[in-house]
Amino acid sequence: MDEKLRELWGIVKRLRKECPWDREQTPQTMRRFLIEEAYEAAEAITAEDDAALREELGDMLLHVFFLAVMAEERGAFTLEEVAAHVADKLVRRHPHVFGSTDVAGPEEVVTNWETIKGREEAGRRLLDGIPKSLPAMMRARRIQDRARSVGFEWEDAAGVLEKIEEEVGELRRELGRGDRDRLAAEMGDLFFSLINLCRYRDLDPEEALTRTNDEFTRRFHAMQEALAAEGVELAEASLEQMEEKWQEAK
Numbered sequence: 001m002d003e004k005l006r007e008l009w010g011i012v013k014r015l016r017k018e019c020p021w022d023r024e025q026t027p028q029t030m031r032r033f034l035i036e037e038a039y040e041a042a043e044a045i046t047a048e049d050d051a052a053l054r055e056e057l058g059d060m061l062l063h064v065f066f067l068a069v070m071a072e073e074r075g076a077f078t079l080e081e082v083a084a085h086v087a088d089k090l091v092r093r094h095p096h097v098f099g100s101t102d103v104a105g106p107e108e109v110v111t112n113w114e115t116i117k118g119r120e121e122a123g124r125r126l127l128d129g130i131p132k133s134l135p136a137m138m139r140a141r142r143i144q145d146r147a148r149s150v151g152f153e154w155e156d157a158a159g160v161l162e163k164i165e166e167e168v169g170e171l172r173r174e175l176g177r178g179d180r181d182r183l184a185a186e187m188g189d190l191f192f193s194l195i196n197l198c199r200y201r202d203l204d205p206e207e208a209l210t211r212t213n214d215e216f217t218r219r220f221h222a223m224q225e226a227l228a229a230e231g232v233e234l235a236e237a238s239l240e241q242m243e244e245k246w247q248e249a250k
Helices: 003-018 027-046 050-073 079-092 106-120 136-149 157-175 180-200 205-229 239-249
Strands: none
Touching: 003 050, 027 050, 050 079, 106 136, 136 180, 136 205, 157 180, 180 205, 205 239
């Protein structure tokens, strides 16, 4: 282990013994922090901020070490076993790199990965192992990727668009019936189809929605500032006034 990695490992072990807060933590209490750190790292990647990414990766590494120390304490596994497990898995599932298998491109790599994984985990269904705790949009994308790996896929984008139009029609019908459960189901079907179209065009639906969120926020702030410059409070403005400033912001 590199000297700095050993130093971090030693710090974490000492914190577990000597810090009252760190000592009382469990994997369950650390789960939320781990997820938050992953999102912060993702945000640094989106911002293309290497300094922030270095910091956030450090925080994630801290959580990996922290959880590994907890596992070692209860005799479950060691950090070395974690590294060995993932290293062995990467070698097994990349036969085109560490073996003699030929692949035509990235899609075949994914197909081989899922095929090898299926052989390793007898009885495991294709969609097993996708965490239900993932954000719904991310989970939908993972489900669709798995289905594509075995050829369960639309022939072209036109088919996905037809499905979206079909779902919109079903949503319209449910809007007039007042059945909340059916309405929620049709909304879910529409979301799933829209995510499928993003995936088909190699777009990240999370990034697409994030861009829209950011743009809406920018325009809304501009609208509010324009109204304030005329002495109009946002809560007192008419819809017509807000729409006028909104169009100017665009």
